Amino acid sequence: MTQQQTTQDTAAAQRPLPLAGVRVLDVSQVMAGPYACMLLADLGADVVKIEPPEGGDQTRGAMGFKMKGPDSMGFLNMNRNKRSVTLDLKSESGREVLYRMVKEADILVENYRPGVMKRLGTDYETLSKLNPALVYVSISGFGQTGPWAARPGFDLMAQAMSGVMSVTGYPGSPPVKAGVPVADIGCALFATYGLLAAYIGAKNTGQGQYIDASLFDSAMAFSVWDISEYWGTGREPEPLGTANRMSAPYQAVKAADGWFVMGATNQKLWQTLCKVIERPDLLADERFATVSLRLANRVVLIEALEQSFAQDTADHWIERLLATGIPAGPILSYPQAFESEHGRHRKMRMEIDHPVEGKVPNIGFAVKMMGTPQQVRRHPPRLGEHTAEVLAEYGIADDEREALAAGGAFGAAASARKP
Structure with missing residues (x-):
């Protein structure tokens, strides 16, 4: 100081x-x-x-x-x-x-x-x-x-x-x-x-x-997101676990040694993600071409992504995603969060x-x-x-x-x- x-x-x-x-x-x-x-x-x-x-x-x-x-x-x-x-x-x-x-x-x-x-x-x-x-x-x-x-x-x-x-x-x-x-x-x-x-x-x-x-x-x-879905579509919102009803992929995903969270919430981040995990097939897949389509096909999308994430550890993927501007992070317990370097800072x-x-x-x-x-x-x-x-x-x-x-x-x- x-x-x-x-x-x-x-x-x-x-x-x-x-x-x-x-x-x-x-x-x-x-x-x-x-x-x-x-x-x-x-x-x-x-x-x-x-x-x-x-x-x-x-x-x-x-x-x-x-x-x-x-x-x-x-x-x-x-x-x-x-x-x-x-x-x-x-x-x-x-x-x-x-x-x-x-x-x-x-x-x-x-x-x-x-x-x-x-x-x-x-x-x-x-x-x-x-x-x-x-x-x-x-x-x-x-x-x-x-x-x-x-x-x-x-x-x-x-x-x-x-x-x-x-x-x-x-x-x-x-x-x-x-x-x-x-x-x-x-x-x-x-x-x-x-x-x-x-x-x-x-x-x-x-x-x-x-x-x-x-x-x-x-x-x-x-309830901003949830009621907006209902008022906008007439569909009653349901539980999604860690997923988001407005964007995908945006949730907890499983790596080789456990779970972490990540989000590729727009087209640019989605393209970057496919390059990071070396999956040009996902980028070319018509089911995942837009945000709306990725939401509609979220379950199969996450299954496909986890096939790649399973090849390495959560820490590995977090580091790689963050390096390219994709939001990602570990899932911490309260003791871990409070004692983390950032929590202490x-x-x-x-x-x-x-x-x-x-x-x-x-x-x-x-x-x-x-x-x-x-x-x-x-x-x-x-x-x-x-x-x-x-x-x-x-x-x-x-x-x-x-x-x-x-x-x-x-x-x-x-x-x-x-x-």
Whole structure:
């Protein structure tokens, strides 16, 4: 690294992060809501995680990953850069505290089942009267309206009922979900994009708004290729394994020692591929003359290609294809991907300090902010760790906090944690 680059990086690190000064109340649990709020926290927002006193976020004790303390590795990977406050929103005292916090908040994110926040008196209609500029985000399985709105919704149900599972796996196989929680994470991303847009609008107009984000809608939003095939041809999309419904060859193929992925998605790459594997017969075969014909004859096309790929190793073919501009790569496990030279260079695994666990691995920042580099400013909070600290910022001193505790604001423990 040059001296100039070092100086630039130092100067960038001293600049405030883009969302510095933005106040976010994270009234959510498990994945989509907490993940969205972590993205905001990573960008500099002051995110206060409001948790039920008994047990907190369900993910704290979930997943069965053995840790030193009570919090799971999953929780630690979705809640860095936040502060934790325990509030019993079923109590009048707990709601009173939330109302005071809402008056100074910019954004609130919740993911209770539709109707719960209204019954608690913490819905958008109520809170927007206290703070008209509030951006209020509700995350649910199926949205706040419609015949499925009241159903409990998790990633699996959203994948199944949105159509995602109908195109996942191989033809004729039992139902298969995507290996990663695409509905949950997708919803977190869409919610973040929506709330940031609404926040910018509120800064311009002084008027916030309500955002209804769902796992179901988010999963359906990923169906660009699949639904385009149906709307364009009338054919119902089916599972294709690793193949692509718009181009061929573009999938995992088998070499002498295992599988790798490759794609020759246009005419130029197809011609190059035939030259690399020394198969002029495929180039002359009328069944493979165009992209449409290669798609129509994909099964026999892959069989023909694998006859050639079987003559050498996956590494050999990856190197040769890449040398000629054809996209190709190995199929890596998660440990291999995170420990790869490129994964390490991109800092996709980082370690953070935790007061109980010591050094804890975390997934790195998915986007790199060159002007204002993201940082881990706070460890994932222990349950209620910052209750007294945060309440003091809202003018709630020890005596008032004790009175609120007596009223049940902080649950059966009856007292907020002190610094």
